[in-house]
Amino acid sequence: MLPLTFPPPKDALPSLMLSAIVSAAWTSLCTSSAARRLQPGFAVLDDQQWHTALDQNLFAAVRLDRALVPSMVERGSGVVIHVTSIQDRMPLPEATIAYAAAKAALSNYSKALSKEVSPKGVRVVRVSPGWVETAGAVGLVTEIARQNATDYEGGRKLVMDSLGGIPLGRPAKPEEVADLVTFLASPRAASITGTEYVIDGGTVPTA
Numbered sequence: 001m002l003p004l005t006f007p008p009p010k011d012a013l014p015s016l017m018l019s020a021i022v023s024a025a026w027t028s029l030c031t032s033s034a035a036r037r038l039q040p041g042f043a044v045l046d047d048q049q050w051h052t053a054l055d056q057n058l059f060a061a062v063r064l065d066r067a068l069v070p071s072m073v074e075r076g077s078g079v080v081i082h083v084t085s086i087q088d089r090m091p092l093p094e095a096t097i098a099y100a101a102a103k104a105a106l107s108n109y110s111k112a113l114s115k116e117v118s119p120k121g122v123r124v125v126r127v128s129p130g131w132v133e134t135a136g137a138v139g140l141v142t143e144i145a146r147q148n149a150t151d152y153e154g155g156r157k158l159v160m161d162s163l164g165g166i167p168l169g170r171p172a173k174p175e176e177v178a179d180l181v182t183f184l185a186s187p188r189a190a191s192i193t194g195t196e197y198v199i200d201g202g203t204v205p206t207a
Contacts, residue, residue, distance in 0.1 A: 042097050053098035058105045069117060076121035079185045082110040083177075084128045086200045092162070107196065114194035123193040125184045130200025131163060131171040168201030 061082055072078025084107045091100030107126055114124035131137070137159075145155030160166045180199055183189055198204060 041093065045098055050098050053102045054105070057099060057102035058109065061106055062109065065113065069113075069122060072122045073117055073120045078122040080110075080113065080117075080122065080124045081181055081184055082106055082124070082126045083181075084110070084126045084196065086128050086130045086198060086204050088128070090163075090204060111194060118193045123189075125189075125192055125194075126196035127177065127181055127184065128196050128198045128200070129172060129177050130198070130203040131159065131166065132174055132177055133171040134174055137171070163203050164205065166201040166203050170201065172199055172201060 065080060069078070069080060072080075085100070085103040087096055087100035088104035088107050091097060107128075110124055110126050117124060141152060141155040141159055143155075144158055145152050148155065148158060150158075156171075160171070177199055180197060184192060184197065
């Protein structure tokens, strides 16, 4: 990722914003897999785990926005893309309470920011992935398969079953999420702001 200076120079903002989007997306996709390694239940989550979840999944976006959005508002154009998660509405109490709560907070914050800055020419959009088969997720599935005396496909099915199933029959690929982010950041999405795009293979059971 590019080094940040505060405030960043205006001519660096497009590259910084792209770098920030890619970094935030990658962190989110990896964290969603790592979060499932947590011990089950709310009672085992201490304050540090809550602070970590909020720092990684809410405050990181808030701080980047605080650094970059004012210059976008000054120019009267720009795009902010927040990577949320379907777990903001489908938390897994046995694994991802803090992560899911932080993503729900990010979604609410993103909507509020869109209302403030969209009239000033800055679009704010959310991308909400379901399970994404990142390198970290592959490692997790491999471990789940080992623990359950099955092969990789068996471990993959166990993860999908834990989510209530994925109608598409597979997790999303990182490049599919990246393609969606790229489209939303492009001029072709110039009328899109304040909304959320779910990319989960149909995991969320309601419209």
